[in-house]
Amino acid sequence: MLLTFVDTLPNGDEKGIYYALDLGGTDFRVLQVQLGGRRSSILPHSVEQQSIPQDLMTSTSEDLFDFIATSLKEFVERKENSSGYSPEKRRELGFTVSFPVKQTSVSSGILMRWTRGFAIHDTVGKDIAESLQLALTRNGLNMRVVVLVNDTVGTLALGHYHDPDTVASVVIGTGTNACYVERTDAIIKCQGLVTTSGFMVVNMEWGSFWSSHLPRTSYDIDLDAESPNPNEQGFEKMISGMYLGEIVRRVILRMSQESDIFSAFSSKLSIPFILRTPLMAAMHEDNSPDLREVDEKWRQMLEVPEVPKKVRKLIVKVCDIVTRRAARLAAAGIVGILKKTGRDGGSITGSRSRGDARMRRTVVAIEGSLYTSYTMFREYLHEALREILGEDIAQHLVLEVTEDGSGLGAALLAASHSSTPLPPNTVDSVQMP
Secondary structure, three states, rough: OOOOOOOOOOOOOOOEEEEEEEEEEOOOEEEEEEEOOOOOOOOOOOEEEEEEHHHHOOOOHHHHHHHHHHHHHHHHHHHOOOOOOOOOEEEEEEEEEEOOOEEEEOEEEEEEOOOOOOOOOHHHHHHHHHHHHHHHHOOOOOOOEEEEEOOHHHHHHHHHHHHHOOOEEEEEEEOOEEEEEEHHHHHHOOOOOOOOOOOEEEEOOOHHOOOOOOOHHHHHHHHHHOOOOOOOOHHHHHOOOOOHHHHHHHHHHHHHHHHOOOOOOOOHHHHOOOHHHHHHHHOOOOOOOOOHHHHHHHHHHOOOOOOHHHHHHHHHHHHHHHHHHHHHHHHHHHHHHHHOOOOOOOOOOOOOOOOOOOOOOOOOEOHHHHHOOOHHHHHHHHHHHHHHOOOOHHHHHHEEOOHHHHHHHHHHHHHHHHOOOOOOOEOOOOOOO
8 A cells, every 4th residue: 555646647638748668577668648638549659669688687777777768868869850859858757667666756766676687786775766867867868757656557547547437447467456546634654745636546556465364275375385475465376367377287286186087197287387377268268169279278288198078177167266266356356445435335244225326437447468368357357346346336337448557657647747846745736536
């Protein structure tokens, strides 16, 4: 439940050209977005992707950000060449970072640690936005880092640009996270911070959520213990695409060890993460009468001669159980946000005769391949939302798929935060939902 210091979400009135930098792994993306002051379903934009040389991932902060700043400057020059590139023109940038950062203001944050193969020690404990800003200045690019966000906050911004009823966002792909708009007076961490809107976006980092009430099995416990980050990201390990295939593998491995139903056992089944979630989803959604897809993919993966039909059915059943549990947990998380913000129609544990008049249209922006590409996961999530909320309340909830919140959303946030900075402990804003 981290403060983002974002209390201004784009509303469609933004005008001008804004930039975004999305740094999330072994490559980064740069974007230019053109806004015309009227909400549009299509945002004119240009994007380029650039790989980061391996040696820079373990070099110095200056080397890495100089490389990024140089690439960004070349991108800007190419895009502005037709309209006349001007070194004096000030540009504004939204910076998306997919590494653990402790936010200190809307445009600054301390890098807690590197992940994904990076090991640049002189950046840890420093303001990562300032590191980029210094590099932009060194390389002669007149550009200001206006906002520092993660991809989930960007998704919320993009959703709110398209639909003002958007109050939360969920990313559920390889990993998972959520954020939502909260009243400032309901955030203990906000004491002493004044926002003219009375709201702030809270980055939940819900992948880290843990509760004794979560239906954890021995498979979850073993997966967590053997992971590179034991006792961390407990919720994520039960619902995200990184782990669902691995849970299925662990269940079937134990079945094969305790039963003779798997006549052709393969030692490859003992290899962690050999069953990736996209492969699992393809088998789960095999609609052929004899489950040919399951047969083909299982034989290819484990190099076994045959997969009896009863085994194919069992594999699909395990996939179904693991996926249904994940989708229902994700749905419970979404309802938790609605309950916290008073958009669930009343107390979930109270009377079922909750008044429909209290319920407003509520939009949750959602991104991630697990939701967009895995039909069964998506259907189970919707089913659980209807079950928990009830049909009358659920009809007011809209899950709206967005695309590229980490890029377009960051540029939109740069636009909505491009006003002149205010005195400390004050955040300028427009009205939020």
